[in-house]
Structures are given as C-alpha cells and as structure tokens.
Amino acid sequence: MSDGFQAEKSKAAAWFGELRDQIVAAFEHLEDTQVEGPTADMLAGRFERTVTKRTADDGSDAGGGVMSVMRGGRVFEKVGVNTSEVFGELGPAAQKAMAARGVPGMEDDPRFWASGISLVAHMENPHAPAVHMNTRMFWTPHAWWFGGGSDLNPCIEYDEDTEHFHATQKSHLDPHGEDLYPKLKEWADEYFYIPHRNRARGVGGIFMDDRCTGDWQADFALTQDIGRAFLPAYVPLVEKRRNTPWSEDDKDTQLVHRGLYAEYNLVYDRGTKFGLTTGHDANAVLMSLPPMAKWT
Template structure:
C-alpha cells in the first residue's frame, strides 16, 4: 500500500502547499490595501517564514514544513499559516488513541504519514472575526483519511457575517452531495464546543474527520473545496469590518473571547494534542494561541 499511495501523498502535500501560498498572498494583500480606519497608518505586515523539522526518537529526519507567521500588521495582530508533511512511527500514546478510534492495523504497524495546512488568524480590529481553517490527509499502511474544515470566531457577532460565511461554504460543498453541508455543519457545532463553558467556541462552520468513502479522488476533491471556500468566505468580512471604529469595551470583549479560544485549543483540540504527542515543532503546533488574551 505504501508504493500505491506515493502519488496520492505527493498530490495532497503539493496542494496543501499551493493553498498556503494563495492564502499568504491574499492576507498580505489585505495588509497593503488597508488605507483607512484603525491601524491604517501602521506598516503593512509581512509573514515571517521559518522551516520546521520533526525528528524521530532516534534523531533521524521525520519530515517538517513551513511556519508562516505575521505579527502586528495593519489588519492582523497575529496570523499563522502552517504546512507540514511528517512521517515515521507513532508513539505509544498516539498509537493507542488511533486504535481507540478504530484505525485498522495500527496496533501492529504504527507507521504513519500526515500532511496538511493549518491556519489561525487573530485580528487587530475587534469587529473583524478571528478564524480557523485546516485540511489534512493521514495515512497508515492499512488506512487513509482526510479531515479538516473552517470555523468563524467573532468576539462581536454580526448575523450577516455569519450568514455569508456559512452560505459560501454551503455553495462549495454542493457538488459533493445533498445534505453534506448540513452534516459537516452539525459536526462542527459538536466539535467546536467547550464543555466546561457550556458554549460554542464561535459561530460554527464545517468540520470532518476520518473521511474515507473508499474513493480517494472524491474525498480529495471535497477536501480541496473545503480549502477553496475559505478565502471567499472570510476575506469579504475583513474588508467590511476593518474600517470600523472601536473602543475599550470592544477590545475587552476581544481579549476575553481570545481566552475562550485558547482554552479550547489547549484542552480539547485534536490537532494540538497530536502535534505535541508526535514530536512536531512546538512553536508551530501552538501557533494558534493569540498574542494577548484575558480571563475574567
């Protein structure tokens, strides 16, 4: 199975990288075009790109990626767009977790390969919503699957922004079957829920995991369309809200909401747990944390 999936692995990792390049260019374009309103007099932000490395327990190369982070821009206070392709042998904790999820053969053969893109944006203006997006492919000698999605995390909610974000995602999922958007929306509502706060992290989006219908091409096409939906779902909201004036009350609401976001990512997020458990670059894994947050 390893040899049979070399082409699919290459196609998936190449596409995640191309999506990263497109998003980085679009976000730097937002920085350049912000010419009025709060922070417009600041220097336009640019991504700092760092190569990340993963090493196996014996010190051998086990893949890596690119960590691209912009801090203190006109529009983005902190945004990270990371891509990685890692491989090797799962540690015992990750192996047990995969076995509990029903991954076939993982108890006997813990080899794995994983590639994906992960994005989190925390905004300067509290009227602009924070956002998360990721898509990924995971492979073992006896299984493969796709996962990912995107969700909107405003501290100040606007019904028309939420409607646009969801409608854009729904439109991109239409080619993949009736009812799929509703299924992935419901999954996001369940996944991005914070039990100890008894509330959702944001206003939802779409999410899937362990996606394997037996048709790799169809599942890859769906994963690509989840990624393609991101910019048209998110960028118009930023363009609309980045010029709005705000005061101390709005900034306070933003910092408190960021605390909620940090709690979820550190306590519940599956990707954070997997990245740290498998020895990936900790700075890249924790890129999702906001630059400033507050708890009341």
C-alpha cells in the first residue's frame, strides 16, 4: 500500500470535520433553547476552537488538529468535539503494538497517518447522560482500518433512554448487515468495561476497531453511519432530561460516576494511550476528563 491512498485520507479527514461542525451546531442550539431550570439565566455556552500542533522528534511538522471545547454552559458543564490529522513515524513501542495487531513490515517502514473525531460531553444536570463518541481512520504503508463508536454514560439510568440510544444505533447499522449491530454492541460491552471495578462504565453502545474488509468505500460508509447515528441517538435524551429537577444527592452521584469515567480513560482507553505516546497535544488528548469528579 502506498501514498496513492491520499484521496481516501483527504476524504476521511474532511468527513470528520463536517461531522464536528454538525455536532457543534446542534449542541449550541441546545444551549440557546435552554430557557428553564437553574441554569437558564446563564449565558448560553459557545465552543472555543484552538488549533493544536504535533511536532516530530526532528522538529518537522507532524500534523495536529482542532480542539472545540465548551465549558460552563447552560446544558453542558464541559464538552469537547476534537478533530485531528497526524502523521509521521511510529516509535519502537508503537511499532511493536502494530505488529501485535497483525500489521507486518512496520520495522521496515514505520510511517503512519491517522485522522478522526473524538467527543466527550459532561452535563450540568445529573439526569442528562454523559456521552462519548469517536470515529477514526488509521493508515500505514502496509494496512489501513477504521474504528470507533459511541457509548452512553448516565449517572442516573433510565431504561427508556438506553433503549432509544441502542435502537437508533441499530437502525443506522442494519443497512450494512443485520448481524453487525449485535457484534458491535458486544464489542462495546467488552471494551468499555473497568476490570478493577468489575463493572461497565455506562450502559454501552457500539464499538469497532481494525475494520478493514478490503472494501474501503464500504468501510468508510459504515464509519460515516456510526457518526450519523450520534445526534439522533443522543440529542432527544438531553432534551428530555435537561429540565428534570435535581438534588444534592443527585449531583453527588454524578461526581462519583465521573470518577469512574476518569479511571477508565486514564487506565484503559486506547485513544488516550495512543495520543500521549505519539506526542499529540496533551490538553487535546485529555479533553475527555470531567471538570469535576470525586471518589468515595
């Protein structure tokens, strides 16, 4: 595989940027329409965009991204929708990890390219669920693949919310094969699990990695539909729960659950590990961490 993949790379990176813009607009609309409850008199939140840069060991350009972060809004206490496009050469540890995943030849040609979108939302109202979503494409001269998914992380669970989130994802995946949703749901249940707590971090969703059927267009279309499923799966839940009255006990439950979320992202999350080990902007990589959390 060679740099003839440039058109595919450009197409994927452009799509991740388009999805970011759609989500940012939808979330700012939620802020504008929050006219009830204890946060209604606050200024509607707005995303601040910051360009991030990644520099190779020799000082050359190695890509970067755009951090889009909103803090202290009416609906969102903290939400980030980041995109990135990075490239260069993988170090020895990363080469070894690639080899363990079945990618041959990395010791001879360790070049890589990766682009994606990563989203984490932490809410003002404890009844409105936190959420995570990401999709990405990874390329080396020897292989390419897609990955990502989304999962719901409520601190106060509602069965009907979980059902809606999963049903919406299923409806977007079924056109790609009705056997796909059960597989990606099971994968998410396994991936978003915290062994040292012996529990899941939320109520699940969908997840895939190393997706390469040999048909780039088909795999890219699936990745796009995973992204397209996000807003209709999530926004109705926020609209339903954002005006629910909450107590101090509810807020305490939220903060403890955020501690659980932070543990997972710092100990197990592959994206966090990859971003930090390849030298990407640490603030962008750790955007997923909540603004406040507690441990009992």
